[in-house]
Amino acid sequence: MRMEDFIINVYCLVDDEMRKITGDSRLRHGGFDPKLSDAEVITMEIVGEFIGRDADKDIHQYFRLHWRHFFPGIGVRTTFVRQAANLWKRKELIRLSLFKRIYPNGCGVNVIDGLPMPVCGFNRAYFSRIFKEFAAYGYCAAKKMRYYGLKGHLLVTVDGMIVGFSVAAANVDEREMMFELGIPGGSILLGDKGYILSVLHRIELDSMAVDLQTPLKSNMKDTRPKWMVGKICGMRRIIETVIGQLSERVHLEKVRARDRWHLTARTVRKLLAHTVACFLCHENGYPMLQFDNLLA
Numbered sequence: 001m002r003m004e005d006f007i008i009n010v011y012c013l014v015d016d017e018m019r020k021i022t023g024d025s026r027l028r029h030g031g032f033d034p035k036l037s038d039a040e041v042i043t044m045e046i047v048g049e050f051i052g053r054d055a056d057k058d059i060h061q062y063f064r065l066h067w068r069h070f071f072p073g074i075g076v077r078t079t080f081v082r083q084a085a086n087l088w089k090r091k092e093l094i095r096l097s098l099f100k101r102i103y104p105n106g107c108g109v110n111v112i113d114g115l116p117m118p119v120c121g122f123n124r125a126y127f128s129r130i131f132k133e134f135a136a137y138g139y140c141a142a143k144k145m146r147y148y149g150l151k152g153h154l155l156v157t158v159d160g161m162i163v164g165f166s167v168a169a170a171n172v173d174e175r176e177m178m179f180e181l182g183i184p185g186g187s188i189l190l191g192d193k194g195y196i197l198s199v200l201h202r203i204e205l206d207s208m209a210v211d212l213q214t215p216l217k218s219n220m221k222d223t224r225p226k227w228m229v230g231k232i233c234g235m236r237r238i239i240e241t242v243i244g245q246l247s248e249r250v251h252l253e254k255v256r257a258r259d260r261w262h263l264t265a266r267t268v269r270k271l272l273a274h275t276v277a278c279f280l281c282h283e284n285g286y287p288m289l290q291f292d293n294l295l296a
Contacts, residue, residue: 018094
């Protein structure tokens with residue numbers, strides 16, 4: 001579809017979801033209503049993230065220069081940024097609503113992994129004051145690098161739609177963080193070797209009726225058939241594609257915020273942009289992660 005059609009599709013989707021979420025209630029109980037509607041602001045954010053403009057300044061400038069006839073109420077950048085940040089909770093509710101429209105009963109098989117989110121270059125870590133009380137040193141096995149910052153913990157379906165996401169210090173055990181991602185009870189969970197469980201973690205997952213499957217280390221005996229292990233590894237690769245999209249398209253790994261409030265607002269926006277793209281692909285009959293099919 002053309003960019004005009006894409007913007008209209010995103011706006012209609014967001015506006016419908018906003019009406020379902022808010023109903024007849026007013027979001028603001030005092031002062032004047034903003035010139036841009038909340039659905040317009042969220043649409044601008046989603047489209048901006050989708051085309052690779054992840055900074056607030058870039059999104060505002062792009063729509064002010066090229067799509068002002070679609071958004072005549074667009075004003076100064078500071079007003080847009082404040083309104084967008086204050087809508088973070090609504091954006092998360094929209095994301096969850098879209099997920100339930102595709103998976104009303106949840107997904108029976110999910111994949112889990114983490115991604116590094118450095119707050120600065122490694123050589124500058126000692127002097128950095130960004131997230132000083134929150135950031136820590138960590139190691140990314142996939143990229144074979146040590147870094148200073150945060151770590152994102154991601155749960156996706158086997159089709160690639162995001163189930164849950166959480167951020168913690170880079171040195172926090174990923175096995176601890178997986179319980180904050182909303183793992184559905186009675187499901188199968190696929191992870192890498194970093195998720196091999198201790199006894200206590202195994203007991204907690206068993207109480208949720210969650211079956212965690214991971215490759216085993218070379219010094220561990222694997223009684224599972226080889227075809228089963230191969231299938232687990234093959235299905236797990238879907239999360240590598242999602243992490244690649246989150247890193248390269250919406251730049252989730254780049255921590256541009258300097259406090260938790262703005263980090264939350266930016267992260268929720270990027271997750272919503274990915275979910276909307278998955279939803280539109282599904283609605284148009286494309287594989288869920290083939291985003292390039294959405295724009296001519």
